[in-house]
Amino acid sequence: xxxxxxxxxxxxxxxxxxxxxxMFKIGAGLMGVGTVLASVPLAGALVAPGFxxxxxxxxxxxxTSDYPEGETRLAKFTLPGSxxxxxxxxxxxxxxxxxxxxxxQVFAVNCxxxxxxxxxxxxxxxxxxxxxxxxxxxxxSRASGPPPRGLFEYQSKVENGRLFxxxxxLPGLQEST
Amino acid sequence: MMRAACLLAxxxxxxxxxxxxLNKAGRDxxxxxxxxxxxxxxxxxxxxxHGADGTLGPARPMRDAAYxxxxxxNRLIEVVAAGQGVLMPALAQSKGGAVPxxxxxxxxxGMLAEWGKSGKALAVAWSGPLGDASRGATTxxxxxxxxxxAADGRTPGTRGSVSDPNYLRLVSDxxxxxxxxxxxxxxxxxxxxxxxxxxxxxxxxxxxxxxVVAFLAARRPSIxxxx
Amino acid sequence: MMLRWLRxxxxxxxxxxxxxxxxxxxxxxxxxxxxxWWYVFGSATLMFFSIQLVSGVLLATLYAPSAADAYxxxxxxxxxxxxxxxxxxxxxxxSNAMVLMVVVxxxxxxxxxxxxxxxxxxxxxxxxxLFCTLALxxxxxxxxxxxxxxxxxxxxxxxxxRVPVIGNTLRGILLGGPYIGGATLSRFFALHVxxxxxxxxxxxxxxxxxxxxxxxxxxxxxxxxxxxxxxxKGYEERVHRTGVPFWPDAAQRDMVFCGLALIVLxxxxxxxxxxxxxxxxxxxxxxxNPRPDSAFLWIFAALALxxxxxxxxxxxAAPPVIxxxxxxxxxxxxxxxxxxxxxxxxxxxxxxxxxxxxSLTWLGVSSSWSPVMTAWTATPAPVSLxxxxxxxxxxxxxxxxxxxxxxxxxxxxxxxxxxxxxxDVGSRLSWDQLVxxxxxxxxxxxxxxxTLSSAETVAVVxxxxxxxxxxxxxxxxxxALERARxxxxxxxxxxxxxx
Numbered sequence: 001x002x003x004x005x006x007x008x009x010x011x012x013x014x015x016x017x018x019x020x021x022x023m024f025k026i027g028a029g030l031m032g033v034g035t036v037l038a039s040v041p042l043a044g045a046l047v048a049p050g051f052x053x054x055x056x057x058x059x060x061x062x063x064t065s066d067y068p069e070g071e072t073r074l075a076k077f078t079l080p081g082s083x084x085x086x087x088x089x090x091x092x093x094x095x096x097x098x099x100x101x102x103x104x105q106v107f108a109v110n111c112x113x114x115x116x117x118x119x120x121x122x123x124x125x126x127x128x129x130x131x132x133x134x135x136x137x138x139x140x141s142r143a144s145g146p147p148p149r150g151l152f153e154y155q156s157k158v159e160n161g162r163l164f165x166x167x168x169x170l171p172g173l174q175e176s177t
Numbered sequence: 178m179m180r181a182a183c184l185l186a187x188x189x190x191x192x193x194x195x196x197x198x199l200n201k202a203g204r205d206x207x208x209x210x211x212x213x214x215x216x217x218x219x220x221x222x223x224x225x226x227h228g229a230d231g232t233l234g235p236a237r238p239m240r241d242a243a244y245x246x247x248x249x250x251n252r253l254i255e256v257v258a259a260g261q262g263v264l265m266p267a268l269a270q271s272k273g274g275a276v277p278x279x280x281x282x283x284x285x286x287g288m289l290a291e292w293g294k295s296g297k298a299l300a301v302a303w304s305g306p307l308g309d310a311s312r313g314a315t316t317x318x319x320x321x322x323x324x325x326x327a328a329d330g331r332t333p334g335t336r337g338s339v340s341d342p343n344y345l346r347l348v349s350d351x352x353x354x355x356x357x358x359x360x361x362x363x364x365x366x367x368x369x370x371x372x373x374x375x376x377x378x379x380x381x382x383x384x385x386x387x388x389v390v391a392f393l394a395a396r397r398p399s400i401x402x403x404x
Numbered sequence: 405m406m407l408r409w410l411r412x413x414x415x416x417x418x419x420x421x422x423x424x425x426x427x428x429x430x431x432x433x434x435x436x437x438x439x440x441w442w443y444v445f446g447s448a449t450l451m452f453f454s455i456q457l458v459s460g461v462l463l464a465t466l467y468a469p470s471a472a473d474a475y476x477x478x479x480x481x482x483x484x485x486x487x488x489x490x491x492x493x494x495x496x497x498x499s500n501a502m503v504l505m506v507v508v509x510x511x512x513x514x515x516x517x518x519x520x521x522x523x524x525x526x527x528x529x530x531x532x533x534l535f536c537t538l539a540l541x542x543x544x545x546x547x548x549x550x551x552x553x554x555x556x557x558x559x560x561x562x563x564x565x566r567v568p569v570i571g572n573t574l575r576g577i578l579l580g581g582p583y584i585g586g587a588t589l590s591r592f593f594a595l596h597v598x599x600x601x602x603x604x605x606x607x608x609x610x611x612x613x614x615x616x617x618x619x620x621x622x623x624x625x626x627x628x629x630x631x632x633x634x635x636x637k638g639y640e641e642r643v644h645r646t647g648v649p650f651w652p653d654a655a656q657r658d659m660v661f662c663g664l665a666l667i668v669l670x671x672x673x674x675x676x677x678x679x680x681x682x683x684x685x686x687x688x689x690x691x692x693n694p695r696p697d698s699a700f701l702w703i704f705a706a707l708a709l710x711x712x713x714x715x716x717x718x719x720x721a722a723p724p725v726i727x728x729x730x731x732x733x734x735x736x737x738x739x740x741x742x743x744x745x746x747x748x749x750x751x752x753x754x755x756x757x758x759x760x761x762x763s764l765t766w767l768g769v770s771s772s773w774s775p776v777m778t779a780w781t782a783t784p785a786p787v788s789l790x791x792x793x794x795x796x797x798x799x800x801x802x803x804x805x806x807x808x809x810x811x812x813x814x815x816x817x818x819x820x821x822x823x824x825x826x827x828d829v830g831s832r833l834s835w836d837q838l839v840x841x842x843x844x845x846x847x848x849x850x851x852x853x854x855t856l857s858s859a860e861t862v863a864v865v866x867x868x869x870x871x872x873x874x875x876x877x878x879x880x881x882x883x884a885l886e887r888a889r890x891x892x893x894x895x896x897x898x899x900x901x902x903x
Contacts, residue, residue, distance in 0.1 A: 089686075110558065131559070133775055146707075222782070225779070344796040348799065
């Protein structure tokens with residue numbers, strides 16, 4: 001195989017070496033262009049999801065009266081932007097804290113350490129994480145354990161007696177503030 | 178050699194044709210669909226305070242036939258669902274707890290059926306208004322002081338003070354009443370009477386119970402969170 | 405008659421393909437006579453990989469690789485498809501067996517220094533195969549598409565998210581979008597079923613070709629030094645003189661071991677059944693208690709134990725450093741002694757790694773840093789304590805349950821293990837120290853000052869102070885002015901005074 005090629009390069013079919021050199025260069029160039037043309041859409045399709053920068057959408061979490069003042073309750077909702085193909089994973093939850101004296105804080109259930117679902121304990125007024133033991137106070141600030149910061153908080157607003165949060169992405173260290 | 182291989186293959190085939198792995202009666206998912214039994218619910222949500230077998234926990238024993246026969250079922254369900262006093266949490270999901278309403282009913286009914294079977298209701302009502310505090314002082318001195326010490330804290334009792342202001346801030350009037358009515362037989366307590374060694378070797382009357390509760394309630398400081 | 409037929413068919417094929425002429429020398433290539441039981445682990449790894457390929461293809465005929473259906477399709481495979489559960493069990497157990505065999509095989513190669521000249525490339529390809537195996541195991545766990553899979557992906561996404569600047573973009577590429585959903589499963593399905601097996605098959609081929617080229621290494625002997633200038637000649641001479649053909653002399657041991665391993669595997673699969681699936685992949689169900697598969701428990705443990713200050717740095721820097729170091733091992737030392745007795749550093753390093761992996765895995769199983777979420781209502785206060793409590797202390801014991809202290813604190817071994825066991829806390833901390841610890845927290849404990857009323861604090865401290873073993877004295881600071889310890893018997897303030 002390799003011997004055959006070597007012989008051909010030596011000029012076994014009578015073509016002039018310079019002409020073949022040109023042909024080789026043209027071939028290499030065409031292949032190069034073709035490869036670039038093919039790989040841009042292919043690689044693009046692979047990495048495109050990383051560059052989606054859609055803003056979050058307002059989600060209705062129900063009437064504010066559903067959240068007793070001074071208590072923190074779990075609100076379940078369907079992630080905006082999800083599609084039927086996501087199945088159950090499009091369902092999401094958030095911790096809604098209805099503060100005494102008015103106002104809401106809405107926290108992601110995802111621990112700021114590595115994203116496990118934190119659980120609220122009404123009695124000790126703490127959030128605890130089942131994975132690595134992160135603990136947060138009722139205002140979302142870090143109490144103890146490995147989390148580098150407090151709980152992620154959704155942007156929220158109240159309109160016509162209903163509570164809305166801006167959601168649509170998995171909360172993470174570089175996502176929300 | 179061939180025969181041994183065939184035999185092995187046969188065994189493997191029989192083993193593999195079983196519906197489920199050899200060490201499992203059924204798949205976990207099938208089991209998850211069955212609602213938990215009342216005893217499983219008790220073990221998960223009550224045993225911490227009320228004791229593993231319904232006695233000898235820091236909170237009132239539930240394996241107490243007289244208690245279960247006296248307190249109405251609806252009241253029990255209400256307390257389990259919404260909590261009571263300072264240290265009984267609300268368990269119902271609608272109150273921020275972890276247990277669905279249907280499970281709560283099954284839990285209470287299970288306790289009533291299992292632990293409340295032979296219970297006879299007390300003659301004294303399980304709840305009632307506060308009585309007279311000054312009369313209660315006398316009753317307290319007669320019936321309670323030997324074990325629980327003088328109300329002013331000067332003489333300690335053998336079983337610890339129930340007039341300590343911090344204790345009183347943590348127990349509701351109803352909890353005091355239940356403690357007097359049903360006692361802690363699991364701990365060797367003799368409430369509600371008869372009281373050995375006392376001049377009056379008898380149980381408290383209904384009015385006396387209300388008076389002692391009123392007496393203790395009056396000693397509860399009104400600072401901090403209310404019970 | 406039959407035999408003659410067969411022979412003519414083989415002859416016809418052989419004349420055109422040269423298959424026998426190609427394979428025969430490979431099968432009968434000479435291997436060192438002393439290559440005995442130490443050398444069976446590589447073959448066993450390959451066997452388990454073959455099992456994975458076969459059972460994996462069969463599972464692919466049943467599995468629905470869509471986030472909406474995957475979980476239900478597993479339930480269906482387990483309960484409805486004849487022998488479906490066995491298929492999943494074999495695939496799952498064989499995955500664990502393959503990881504185990506890769507690690508054992510690699511340890512043997514490292515301890516015997518078989519990676520030295522001329523087998524450096526064989527080792528490097530082996531390292532890549534190790535990470536392919538681990539990647540297959542991790543993506544395989546994702547295929548279960550249960551709670552563990554979902555939150556395992558969440559942990560992975562959170563780690564990737566910590567990469568400076570481009571972390572968020574990388575996370576999107578990994579998940580196929582801004583959240584964990586259908587696109588995520590499809591991506592990992594493609595990885596698990598097409599990309600990784602393809603790469604692994606290619607690397608296994610390369611690994612085997614390199615083994616044939618370099619020859620099976622001899623058992624190391626002290627004093628028998630590898631010198632690249634003379635090694636190859638010496639090896640070929642020795643193998644030619646004293647070696648035996650791979651088939652059947654060496655292969656028979658492989659067959660014995662692989663056969664036994666296979667029977668054990670089928671037995672485990674039939675007895676213990678498949679892994680998971682554990683709970684619907686419903687992220688709004690926050691009662692999940694995510695745990696990774698056994699091969700990754702040590703990472704799970706390390707993530708809990710890394711010092712928070714340098715956690716991100718270690719999370720991101722350690723994996724590439726580890727991979728590069730493992731790849732570079734034969735470049736750092738490709739000559740010299742091979743015998744473990746002459747390479748104490750290598751032996752100590754292997755032992756250290758083994759001890760670390762085993763203990764981290766053990767810690768991952770017990771995961772003592774995790775709060776026990778139900779302990780406060782499910783773990784009874786010890787009866788022996790309850791029997792001796794005063795009414796106030798009794799309320800303190802209730803406060804301890806009610807405030808979820810037991811989720812992190814055991815009493816006499818029962819309860820969470822995040823904080824210290826409280827069975828003897830009364831002889832370790834004085835009244836004032838207990839009050840301060842409860843109110844202000846610290847030492848990885850949340851502060852309860854805002855949550856507890858003064859009565860609750862007094863009650864719980866009164867309870868904690870009597871938590872002492874066998875009549876040990878209560879802790880006190882000599883000479884310090886302390887509050888009366890028997891406050892429940894002698895109230896500090898009368899009600900009238902406090903009002």
